[in-house]
Amino acid sequence: MKVFSFVASIIATGTQGLSDEQKQRISINNALCFTTGVLAIVMGFIFWLITDKLQILIPAIIEGIGFFFIIYLNHLKKYETAAICMISYHAMCVVYFGVLLGTQVEVVLALLFMISATYLVFNKPKSILIGFCITVAGLLVTEFFYYSGIIEPITFSHNVTFFIRWVCIAFILTLNTVCILFYKKTAIRLMEALKERSGQLEKANHSRKIFLQETSHEIRNPLNAIFGIVQLMRLDLKNGRTEETLPALVDNLYVASFNVKDIINNVLELSRIEAGQLDAVNRKHVHIRHLLQGITGIYEYVAITKTVEIKLRFDDNMPDLVFTDDTKLSQIVNNLLLNAIKYTRSQSVITIDCGLRDDKWHISITDQGGGLETENLQNIYRCLEADRNAFMEGTGLGLHISKHFAELLGGTITVDTLEGISTTFTVLFPAKDIVNRHTPAPQRSMPTPRQFAGKHILVVEDDKMNQAILRNFLQNNGATVSLAGNGVEGLEQAREQMPHLIILDSHMPKMNGREMLFHLKQDETLRNIPVIIASGDAFTETAEMFRREGAADYVIKPIEFTALRQVLDKHLNNNIPVNPIVG
Structure with a gap:
C-alpha cells in the first residue's frame, strides 16, 4: 500500500490548486514520464546483462533520469515546458535506440505512442501541432539513418535479437496501454458528466413546465379580475351608474393589480434562486418594530378591501433591534402576509406576533382561513419539484421564496394548523441576531395630503x-x-x-x-x-x-x-x- 501511495504522490506532483482539467493533463504527463523512466532503467539493465553493451545501459539510465526530471519541472509549475520536453525527449530516445539497434527492433513504433500522448498532454492547437512536428521529425531522422547507413547498428545473435525485439514490443505496448487507460478514464468521466447533465436538463425542462403552469395559473386569476372589473366600469360609465358601484370596483381593481405585481416579483426572484444566483446577505441593525409597522401599513389597504383587520403584537421581552438583512426579512413577511390576506375569511383578523421563544426570536402570522388539511402540509413548500397536483394552489411561489430567504438568514419556517379554524406560519431566527439594547423607533411624520407643497x-x-x-x-x-x-x-x-x-x-x-x-x-x-x-x-x-x-x-x-x-x-x-x- 505504501508503494501505491508513493506512486500516486509522484503522479499528482504539481497539481495542487489547479482546475480538474489541468490536473488531469499534468497527472497524465507525470504518469507517462514515471512509467517510461522506470521501464527505461529496468530494460537498460536487462539488455546490458544480455548483451554486455554499455551503449545501451548508460543511455537508458540517462533516459530514465531525464523523464524523472520532467516530473520535477511540473513540480516547479512549468507545465507547458514539461509537456514539450516529454514529447521531445521521447523522440530523441526513439532516434538514438532506433539508430543503435537498427531495423531488427521496431523502436519507431514508439512514435505511435507519441501521437496518442500529444492529445493527452496538450489542449491548445499550437501545442498539439508542435507535438506532431516533433514526432514526424523523429521518424524522418530515424529513417534517414536507416536509409543512409551512416551509423552501423549493433548486431546480435538471432536469439538475442528475438528477445530484445519482444522486450521492446512489451515496452511500447505498455506505454500505449497507459495512454489507452487514460483515454478510457477520460471517456468514462465525460460519459458520467454527460449523463448527469442530461438528468439536470431533463429535470430543468420538467421544472420549467411546472413553473410556467403555476405562473400562468396564478397570474390569470388577478388578470381576469382586472379585465372583468374594467369592463364593468366601462358599462357603468356608459349607463351613468358610477356613484354606487365605482368605489367598490376601484378597490377590487387595486387589490387585483397588487396581486399581479406580487406574483411578478416572486417569479423574478424564483428564477434567480433556480439559476443558483444567491444574493449576498447584507446584515445591519434593524428596528424590528418599525420595520413590521411599515409592512403592516402598506398591506392594511389590501386587507381592508376584504374587510380583514391586521393586528400587530410584540412580546414585552422582544428587544428593539435585530442584526439581519432587512430586505430579505421584508420579502419573507410580505409573502406570508399576502398569502394570509388571500386565504383568510372575510370579516376576520390576521395577527402578526413578534417575540422571543426559547433560544430564538420569531415572527408568526396567523390567518382565519379554515386551516390546511393534514395531507397538504408535507407539500406546502414544494416548488417545481413535483407535478401540478402536489402544489398548494396559488401559494407555491411565495412560500418557496420565503423558505429560501429564511434559510439564507439562518432561520426556518414552520406551519401549524387548526383544521377548520386557522393556519399559523412562524419564521424562527437564531437568538444571536438580537441586539440587547433599547433604541427608540425613529420618529416619522405620517404622510398627509399635499405634504410636498412647494416642491x-x-x-x-x-x-x-x-x-x-x-x-x-x-x-x-x-x-x-x-x-x-x-x-x-x-x-x-x-x-x-x-x-x-x-x-x-x-x-x-x-x-x-x-x-x-x-x-x-x-x-x-x-x-x-x-x-x-x-x-x-x-x-x-x-x-x-x-x-x-x-x-x-x-x-x-x-x-x-x-x-x-x-x-x-x-x-x-x-x-x-x-x-x-x-x-
Missing part, C-alpha cells in the same frame, strides 16, 4: 401613461411637476429650472436613465439633486448599480404609491421611510 419634481419618463399617473399623484400631494420624455430633455429642463427631486426612468430613447444620472453627477449645479430611479428591472444587482453611481433610491414598476410617498418623504422632508422595500 418641484421633474419626472423623466418616455411612457405617456406613466407620465400622467405620476403627474396626477404628485400634484395631488401638492408638488409642482415638470415632464420630460428622455434624458436629453430631462437635462435641459433640470438646467433651466432646478428641481428639488428627479424621478428618472431607466430605459428611454436618445439618452437612458443611467446616462442622464452620469451627466447629473458630473454637473456641479445638479449633482446634489436626489434622483429616484423608477424601473421595471426588479433585480437587486441593477438597483445596487444605480445606487453606486449616485441614485438616492430605487423604486420598481409598477409603483406602489404608499411606498413611493415614503421615499419622497425621506428625500424631500428628511424623514426616514417606514419600509426599505420599494416595489
Whole structure:
C-alpha cells in the first residue's frame, strides 16, 4: 500500500490548486514520464546483462533520469515546458535506440505512442501541432539513418535479437496501454458528466413546465379580475351608474393589480434562486418594530378591501433591534402576509406576533382561513419539484421564496394548523441576531395630503401613461411637476429650472436613465439633486448599480404609491421611510 501511495504522490506532483482539467493533463504527463523512466532503467539493465553493451545501459539510465526530471519541472509549475520536453525527449530516445539497434527492433513504433500522448498532454492547437512536428521529425531522422547507413547498428545473435525485439514490443505496448487507460478514464468521466447533465436538463425542462403552469395559473386569476372589473366600469360609465358601484370596483381593481405585481416579483426572484444566483446577505441593525409597522401599513389597504383587520403584537421581552438583512426579512413577511390576506375569511383578523421563544426570536402570522388539511402540509413548500397536483394552489411561489430567504438568514419556517379554524406560519431566527439594547423607533411624520407643497419634481419618463399617473399623484400631494420624455430633455429642463427631486426612468430613447444620472453627477449645479430611479428591472444587482453611481433610491414598476410617498418623504422632508422595500 505504501508503494501505491508513493506512486500516486509522484503522479499528482504539481497539481495542487489547479482546475480538474489541468490536473488531469499534468497527472497524465507525470504518469507517462514515471512509467517510461522506470521501464527505461529496468530494460537498460536487462539488455546490458544480455548483451554486455554499455551503449545501451548508460543511455537508458540517462533516459530514465531525464523523464524523472520532467516530473520535477511540473513540480516547479512549468507545465507547458514539461509537456514539450516529454514529447521531445521521447523522440530523441526513439532516434538514438532506433539508430543503435537498427531495423531488427521496431523502436519507431514508439512514435505511435507519441501521437496518442500529444492529445493527452496538450489542449491548445499550437501545442498539439508542435507535438506532431516533433514526432514526424523523429521518424524522418530515424529513417534517414536507416536509409543512409551512416551509423552501423549493433548486431546480435538471432536469439538475442528475438528477445530484445519482444522486450521492446512489451515496452511500447505498455506505454500505449497507459495512454489507452487514460483515454478510457477520460471517456468514462465525460460519459458520467454527460449523463448527469442530461438528468439536470431533463429535470430543468420538467421544472420549467411546472413553473410556467403555476405562473400562468396564478397570474390569470388577478388578470381576469382586472379585465372583468374594467369592463364593468366601462358599462357603468356608459349607463351613468358610477356613484354606487365605482368605489367598490376601484378597490377590487387595486387589490387585483397588487396581486399581479406580487406574483411578478416572486417569479423574478424564483428564477434567480433556480439559476443558483444567491444574493449576498447584507446584515445591519434593524428596528424590528418599525420595520413590521411599515409592512403592516402598506398591506392594511389590501386587507381592508376584504374587510380583514391586521393586528400587530410584540412580546414585552422582544428587544428593539435585530442584526439581519432587512430586505430579505421584508420579502419573507410580505409573502406570508399576502398569502394570509388571500386565504383568510372575510370579516376576520390576521395577527402578526413578534417575540422571543426559547433560544430564538420569531415572527408568526396567523390567518382565519379554515386551516390546511393534514395531507397538504408535507407539500406546502414544494416548488417545481413535483407535478401540478402536489402544489398548494396559488401559494407555491411565495412560500418557496420565503423558505429560501429564511434559510439564507439562518432561520426556518414552520406551519401549524387548526383544521377548520386557522393556519399559523412562524419564521424562527437564531437568538444571536438580537441586539440587547433599547433604541427608540425613529420618529416619522405620517404622510398627509399635499405634504410636498412647494416642491418641484421633474419626472423623466418616455411612457405617456406613466407620465400622467405620476403627474396626477404628485400634484395631488401638492408638488409642482415638470415632464420630460428622455434624458436629453430631462437635462435641459433640470438646467433651466432646478428641481428639488428627479424621478428618472431607466430605459428611454436618445439618452437612458443611467446616462442622464452620469451627466447629473458630473454637473456641479445638479449633482446634489436626489434622483429616484423608477424601473421595471426588479433585480437587486441593477438597483445596487444605480445606487453606486449616485441614485438616492430605487423604486420598481409598477409603483406602489404608499411606498413611493415614503421615499419622497425621506428625500424631500428628511424623514426616514417606514419600509426599505420599494416595489
